[in-house]
Amino acid sequence: MPTDNPPSPQLNDLASILLSEEQINTRLKELGAEINAAYAGREIAVIAIINGAVIFVADIIRQLNIPLRLDCIRVSSYHNSASPQQAPEIIDRIRLNIEDVDVLLMDDILDTGNTLAAVSKVLRSMNPASLKTCVLLDKKARRAVEFEADFVGFEIPDEFVVGYGLDFAERYRQLPCIGVLKPEHQGI
Numbered sequence: 001m002p003t004d005n006p007p008s009p010q011l012n013d014l015a016s017i018l019l020s021e022e023q024i025n026t027r028l029k030e031l032g033a034e035i036n037a038a039y040a041g042r043e044i045a046v047i048a049i050i051n052g053a054v055i056f057v058a059d060i061i062r063q064l065n066i067p068l069r070l071d072c073i074r075v076s077s078y079h080n081s082a083s084p085q086q087a088p089e090i091i092d093r094i095r096l097n098i099e100d101v102d103v104l105l106m107d108d109i110l111d112t113g114n115t116l117a118a119v120s121k122v123l124r125s126m127n128p129a130s131l132k133t134c135v136l137l138d139k140k141a142r143r144a145v146e147f148e149a150d151f152v153g154f155e156i157p158d159e160f161v162v163g164y165g166l167d168f169a170e171r172y173r174q175l176p177c178i179g180v181l182k183p184e185h186q187g188i
Helices: 009-013 021-038 054-061 113-125
Strands: 014-019 043-052 068-076 090-091 102-110 130-138 151-154 178-181
Touching: 009 014, 009 151, 014 021, 021 054, 021 130, 021 151, 043 054, 054 068, 068 113, 090 113, 102 113, 113 130
Parallel strands: 043 068, 043 102, 102 130, 130 151
Antiparallel strands: 014 178, 068 090
């Protein structure tokens, strides 16, 4: 998963690097082993909340040695802001039939909990055999609803982070690390 490209000039927009590419890659291997153990001998449906989780999901499923099917759900709540501007709105639903299927819902970050709680409720209404959640980042300081992920990559402080799929106004997703965005870049 390492990149051979020259560093992005967008790295200059970061106040600090919170998680390096190497730290992320190491944790992905560990997280993949945890998921493999939890679902040993079973097929799962991985449901990715996109756009944010697309890089994380692509990298983590390559760590899995269990049979899986993949689908995506699109949710909107940020709208070019550093904090959620509205209740999560599902704007594109999954196509898989998940009735009686073990489901692993994946997202890039668990902060307020509103998005994962809302999507989990929708998926539970589809009668899966089980539903677990996996997030790359857990920002407990911002939790607005009671929600805990089953699998967590990293717990992080209450900072606005970008990179490795996380964005601000659809920018910075391609950075190989996760960094704290300088305050002057958190506006349009």
